[in-house]
Every structure is written in structure tokens, then in C-alpha cells.
Amino acid sequence: MKNLCCLAICCFLIFSCDKKTKKSNNSKNQNVKESNFTRQDTLRGAITPERIWWNLTYYHLDVKVDPDRKFISGKNTIKYKVLKEYQTLQIDLQNPLKILKATQDDKELEIINEGNAHFIKLLKKQEIGKTESVVVYYEGHPKEAVRAPWDGGFSWKKDENGNHFVATSCQGLGASVWWPCKDHMYDEVESMRISVTVPKNLMDVSNGRLEKVEENGDTKTYHWFVNNPINNYGVNVNIGDYAHFSEKFPGEKGDLDMDYYVLKYNLEKAKEHFKDAPKMMKAFEHWFGPYPFYEDGFKLVEVPYLGMEHQSSVTYGNKYKKGYLGKDLSRTGWGLKFDFIIIHESGHEWFANNITYKDAADMWIHESFTNYSENLFLDYYYGKKASSEYVIGTRKAITNKKTIIGTYNVNKEGSGDMYYKGGNMLHTLRQLVDNDEKWRMILRKINKVFYHQTVTTQQIEGFLSKETGMDLTPFFNQYLRDIRIPTLEYSTNNNVLNYRWVNVVDGFKMPIKVTINNEEQWIYPSENWKKLSLKSTENDFKVDPNFYIYTKNK
Numbered sequence: 001m002k003n004l005c006c007l008a009i010c011c012f013l014i015f016s017c018d019k020k021t022k023k024s025n026n027s028k029n030q031n032v033k034e035s036n037f038t039r040q041d042t043l044r045g046a047i048t049p050e051r052i053w054w055n056l057t058y059y060h061l062d063v064k065v066d067p068d069r070k071f072i073s074g075k076n077t078i079k080y081k082v083l084k085e086y087q088t089l090q091i092d093l094q095n096p097l098k099i100l101k102a103t104q105d106d107k108e109l110e111i112i113n114e115g116n117a118h119f120i121k122l123l124k125k126q127e128i129g130k131t132e133s134v135v136v137y138y139e140g141h142p143k144e145a146v147r148a149p150w151d152g153g154f155s156w157k158k159d160e161n162g163n164h165f166v167a168t169s170c171q172g173l174g175a176s177v178w179w180p181c182k183d184h185m186y187d188e189v190e191s192m193r194i195s196v197t198v199p200k201n202l203m204d205v206s207n208g209r210l211e212k213v214e215e216n217g218d219t220k221t222y223h224w225f226v227n228n229p230i231n232n233y234g235v236n237v238n239i240g241d242y243a244h245f246s247e248k249f250p251g252e253k254g255d256l257d258m259d260y261y262v263l264k265y266n267l268e269k270a271k272e273h274f275k276d277a278p279k280m281m282k283a284f285e286h287w288f289g290p291y292p293f294y295e296d297g298f299k300l301v302e303v304p305y306l307g308m309e310h311q312s313s314v315t316y317g318n319k320y321k322k323g324y325l326g327k328d329l330s331r332t333g334w335g336l337k338f339d340f341i342i343i344h345e346s347g348h349e350w351f352a353n354n355i356t357y358k359d360a361a362d363m364w365i366h367e368s369f370t371n372y373s374e375n376l377f378l379d380y381y382y383g384k385k386a387s388s389e390y391v392i393g394t395r396k397a398i399t400n401k402k403t404i405i406g407t408y409n410v411n412k413e414g415s416g417d418m419y420y421k422g423g424n425m426l427h428t429l430r431q432l433v434d435n436d437e438k439w440r441m442i443l444r445k446i447n448k449v450f451y452h453q454t455v456t457t458q459q460i461e462g463f464l465s466k467e468t469g470m471d472l473t474p475f476f477n478q479y480l481r482d483i484r485i486p487t488l489e490y491s492t493n494n495n496v497l498n499y500r501w502v503n504v505v506d507g508f509k510m511p512i513k514v515t516i517n518n519e520e521q522w523i524y525p526s527e528n529w530k531k532l533s534l535k536s537t538e539n540d541f542k543v544d545p546n547f548y549i550y551t552k553n554k
Helices: 002-015 039-045 264-273 276-288 340-347 364-382 384-397 420-433 436-449 457-468 473-481
Strands: 054-066 071-082 088-092 098-104 110-114 117-121 131-140 153-158 164-169 191-199 203-205 209-215 219-226 238-240 242-251 254-263 298-302 314-316 355-357 453-455 487-493 496-502 512-516 519-523 530-533 541-543 550-553
Touching (some): 098 110, 098 117, 276 340, 276 436, 457 473
Antiparallel strands (some): 054 071, 191 219, 242 254, 496 530, 512 541
């Protein structure tokens, strides 16, 4: 233990540097941010004056879905607390859907439409501290998903028996692609009721717990209640000819209800295949702490697309195969030890649904940690070697063409490298911590400190710097804000190892673990050449492959 503590202190002293600005001074290698954004991008991605003055407290989304016509209609009751006196409220709803009217205290209100943003003029004086509500009525043919979940909307499909099989997905696009809401991630509603009316031969499965089912002749209405804060894109509708089975998971906070909804003809197959779900829960509670939504339970719901991390209603379409549609993304064999969609999308319950980014530019908080959760699942069941081989194997998919962090205030996420590069970045950070139990406690603590919160990159970086005891500013500047991979340049001549960092941001002094003649040790490169005396003229020098860096032998 003393040696681990000394190493941690040493790493802190050498890796730390004066605080830099969040942008690297090495601008010639920086990804150029896009600048061709429109007012619609700003209205979608910024915390506008018409958003900031009110705080969401409750939604009741009441929608009727007509699969034959690919048509929806309904209303959303929006309750909010007044934070500042203001008389205009922004609600988002994307074309071709139309807002029919909006009311407050049963009085119809004027609406000024500007593309997908709709500004409701309130008649009643909005007094600070009071809770008010607005009801927004809408209808139309919602955008049909082109390539769900990446280009989402409504997926209108049929199952093998010809029954309607319908689902929503809207990450990136935003929930306003199918229902009217305050479509910005910074403000999560505190609780929500979802009422969905469907043809009587079908079932709707949404978030939270099923309160009741009402029969209305040719239709049924399913009422679901979400007891926890939920982000807008996490809200979903899944409609099909479903069968249901369930189990109790003995979790850290007691028995957790785990429910599964699958197409009836897949029931027996699902009962066997979905055994990965309780395995996932056991591993992730070990690494990340208690499942964040015990009050709402956990559901896995079959859908006609690949899958998505809808809170307490995780969707599944991996065709009952191991890996990613039967493929191992790491090409190591370890990726076929689990169903990728069950593990990855469920990992988002901790990173996306529990801890949620405030701005889409910080989507790495969702995707990097969740990508990293895949190899932690392997670590739990197959050991550290399997875990390392898997995450290292995914490096083949990293492009390093754009930065991981996107553009703020315009709903623009960063590069897709937030998945594999982000996962390898966190795996590298684990090596720097060099204490697996401490690392596990950090991952658990981050879910506790930011429990049910929306966060910024700066908050996550600050937390990790504090908990690791290292100033990680240059580390995150390198991996999140720069497209270059740090390269260790070295040579071994005359019993001397010469080494330094190149292709790095200012202040980058990350220590790394190396093996010299079968002896493991740490070295502490900087941008200036350093020397290390060697014991022999025949020197076998290797860098620990768990560090995501390049090497160059001069």
C-alpha cells in the first residue's frame, strides 16, 4: 500500500502543471470548429432567454398513435416553476408536426412560430416562485426514421406476423421530433406521466412503471409514470404484439424489478438470451454503484431498430446475437462473450441517464464512459487481461480526424471518436491511477456526486482531477480537444535511454509504464529530452500497451 501511495504522489507531482486554458496553444493541429450554423441551430442548442426563466417540474404526454396512417395526435401538459419574471415561453416541435393551440388556465394563447421553435405569449403574470402549467396540443405525420437510431424519428415497421411494430428514437435530433417539449438537455423534468393510445391488439411500452390500461373500444391507453428526472430523448414509445416476462434482481438497494417485453414469437429465445441483463446489472453495480432508477425499475424492450438507452426502457434490436449483430468490434474474440446492445445501452443508465450532459458538445460524457463500460463488464467476468485486450482491440476504429468535444450552444456533438478513443482515454487514466480499487471507488463516487444531474465537461474533468490527485488539464486537452495522439520518441544508445513527448499540447507530462529488460518501471517524459542510464548494452524496451499513445524509435 505504501508503494502505491508513493507512486500516486509521484505521478501527481510530475504530471501536474500550471492550469492552462481549455484550448491548446498548438492550434495548427487543432480541429477547426464549424461556423456555418443557423439561427435554428442556436434556438435548438442554446439556453435562450425564453428557456432560462422557467424550470421544468412535470410533463404529462398524452398521445394517440395511428400506425395505419403513420399519424399521431395529442397534448403535453407542461408544469414549471417561475425563476424570473418573463412572459414568453419557448416550446420546441419539429416539422412536419404542427402545434394546434396552447392554453394556460383554459385560455388560448398566442404562438409565434419560428421554424421548430415556438414562442408562447403568456397572458398571466409569471410570478417568481410560483408553479404554473401550459398545455400544448399538436398533431401530424412525424418524421419517419431513415436509419434509426442514428437518423431517428418514428420507425413504422411490421413484425413477421404482419402486426404493426413501431418505436421512437431521437438522440441528437431531439425529442421535439415527435412531441412538444423544452428540448434542451440542461433542464430535466422531475417526473413524468406518459399516456399512449394504440390499437387494441397492440401494447405500448414506455418509461417508468405501468399504472393502468384503459380500454376504449377499438383502442387501449397505456399509462406509464416516471418517478425520476428524465432527459427528453430518453422518453420513448414502443408499440407491438408483445409478450412480457420479468425477474427480481437482488441489488445494492434491494430487489430491482427487471421486465422484458419481446415479440411473442421470440419469447423463449429471449428468456435464454436476456440472461446477459442480470449479469450486466451485477457487474455495473459493482463498478458504478446502485442502478440509478430503482423506483422506475429496469426494462429491456424489443424494437425494430438496433437499440437505444431510453431511461428505464432500454430498447433492443440486436437480433438475439452475441457481439454487435454477431460481430466482435474488437476483433479479439472477447466481444462475442456478451450481447453488445444489452451491455452498452444499459451502461447508459449510469452515463447518459443518471449523469447527463448539459450541452450536446459534451456527448463524450455519455459515450466515452459507456464505451468503457463494455470492457469493465469483461473485467468483472473474465478478468483484467480480457478487458485490456478488448479495449485495445477497438483502437482500429479510431480516426483522429476531428476533436471529441463538439461546438457549444448549437446542438453539435463532437467526433464519433468519443466512443473508442474516449474508452481508451479512460482506460489510460485507469493506468495512471494504478490502483484498481481506487479507480472503482472513483467511478462509483462520480455516480453518487452527480446523481440525477446534468453536467459539463469542466465538472467531470474537475472531479477526476480532484479524486485522482492529478491535474488532468493537459491530459483532457490532449485527448478531448486535440486530434493528435501523444507520441513517445526514444532511442537506446550506449547504455542510455533518451526519451521525450512529441505531438502533445503544452504542459503534457503524462508518466507511462515501460518494461526494460523484463523490469517494469515508470518513466516521466516531457517535451524536452530526458535520459535514463541502463544496465546493459542489449536493452529490450517496451511501452505498456494499455496506454493509448504512439511510439517512435529514433
